[in-house]
Amino acid sequence: MNTKNLLLAGALLWFISITISACNGADKKVAPLLTDSLNSEQTIVEQPDTVLFWTINDYDKTKTLVYKDSADITEPQSVINGVNSIYPDIHLLFVKQSNDTVYAKIDSAFAFTNDMGTSGAAEYLSTVIVNLTTLNNVNFVNLDFPRGSHASPGVFNKKDYENFKIKEQ
Numbered sequence: 420m421n422t423k424n425l426l427l428a429g430a431l432l433w434f435i436s437i438t439i440s441a442c443n444g445a446d447k448k449v450a451p452l453l454t455d456s457l458n459s460e461q462t463i464v465e466q467p468d469t470v471l472f473w474t475i476n477d478y479d480k481t482k483t484l485v486y487k488d489s490a491d492i493t494e495p496q497s498v499i500n501g502v503n504s505i506y507p508d509i510h511l512l513f514v515k516q517s518n519d520t521v522y523a524k525i526d527s528a529f530a531f532t533n534d535m536g537t538s539g540a541a542e543y544l545s546t547v548i549v550n551l552t553t554l555n556n557v558n559f560v561n562l563d564f565p566r567g568s569h570a571s572p573g574v575f576n577k578k579d580y581e582n583f584k585i586k587e588q
Contacts, residue, residue: 468496468497468500469497469500469501469504470486470492470497470498470500470501471485471486471498471501471502471504471505471550472484472485472486472492472498472549472550472553473485473546473549473550473553474546475542475545475546475549475583476542476586477538477541477542477545478538478542479584479586480582480583480584481583481584481585481586482549482583482584482585482586483585483586483587483588484585484588485588492554493554493555495513495516495521495523495551495554495557496513498550498551498553498554499511499512499513499523499551501550502546502547502550505546506543506546508527508530508531509525509527509528509530509531509543510525510526510527511523511524511525511526511547512524512525512526514563516557519556519557519558519559520557520558520559520560520561520574521551521554521557521559521560521561522561522563523547523551523560523561523562523563524562524563524564525562525563525564528564528565528567528570529565529567531543531564531567531569531570532564532565532566532567532568532569532570533567533568533569535569536569537569539569540567540569540570541570543570544562544570544575545580545583547560547562547575548560548575548577548579548580549580549583552577552580557577558576558577558578559574559575559576559577560574560575561573561574561575562574562575
């Protein structure tokens with residue numbers, strides 16, 4: 420084998436080993452960057468039909484209050500608009516509210532269930548559930564989306580997120 424072919428084979432072997440090692444291994448938790456930078460004025464003033472009560476850090480199990488007047492907000496659609504504004508690649512759709520349950524559907528679930536990783540999907544779910552269950556008389560969120568490798572549809576309970584500690588701004 421001449422030198423040129425040997426170098427080409429070595430480069431190809433290096434590329435294949437890097438590619439395989441990059442795809443191998445457990446999911447790693449990464450601290451979020453986007454949601455920690457939201458503030459209440461930006462959320463409410465620029466988009467009056469959009470509200471986000473909390474920014475969530477699922478890695479630390481903390482939540483930061485960004486909008487205090489939760490009694491003024493009664494429509495789940497406003498909260499869903501808030502979630503969609505910080506996660507534009509995942510389109511959450513309001514279906515209905517029945518008793519203490521909000522029904523929603525994720526239209527473009529592939530990015531959410533497969534591309535975000537386990538910690539990204541967990542943070543998204545936490546953001547949706549904590550914010551929707553901040554509304555008066557909402558204790559459950561029924562999320563419908565195709566099952567993926569990092570998330571499954573189902574009914575999520577407000578009590579499952581009560582252990583999140585409040586973080587001061």
